[in-house]
Amino acid sequence: MLKRISVKTSKRDEMIDITSDVRSAVHEANVKQGTVMVYSAHTTAGVTINENADPDVKHDMLMRLNEVYPWEHPKYQHAEGNSASHLKTSTVGASQMIIIEEGKLILGTWQGVYFCEFDGPRDRTVYIKVMEG
Template sequence: MVKKVSLNTNHRDEMIDVTKAVRDYVDSTGVESGVVYIYCAHTTAGITINENADPDVKHDMLMRLDEVYPWTHEKYRHAEGNSASHLKASTVGPSQMVIIEEGKLILGTWQGIYFCEFDGPRSRNFYLKVIEG
């Protein structure tokens, strides 16, 4: 079964920790061993795993993505004016997979799962799918 998770973003660029939502869903399935897929079906947002202890990491990541992919560039051709958000989303990627063992997500001590908004604020969704095995 696929679970749809809805959220609202508040800024043009932000990283929202969704680890608890993923963990809660995995717990609800009762699966002891397998994987969970976290998938974002948007072209201007993505999913990543990174440090969740120091908020400066999120700041630094978003700052550097803005430097690499500035919001405006004289050579951008996309009519909607959000080429940077598409580039950021492609760089981060649309999905992650996390191993489940003994009913728990296998994440490093400082790791969290993030929904990455690059064209907000918006109402967004991401999807979770647990595969037992």
């Protein structure tokens, strides 16, 4: 089953918890054993798994990515002016694969699935592919 969700971002850089959307897709697919792929079809937005209990983790991750990849740099050549967002996306990655066991996502106690916006605000699309097996 393939599910498409819309994500509306409100900042240039932000991490949005989409764990409940992924869980809903698994539930709708009624898959008891398998995997789920969460994929961002954007070159300036990614998907990651990280802590979802303390909001400071999101802050710290975005802060460090901005330090490593500043929005402006004198040697960037990309004409659109969003080179930092492309670099951040390649670092974070465009997708995550999660195991499904007994109809539930296998995530650690503090883990959540995040859509990572690096060039917002925008209207984005995330694909969730639930696979049995």
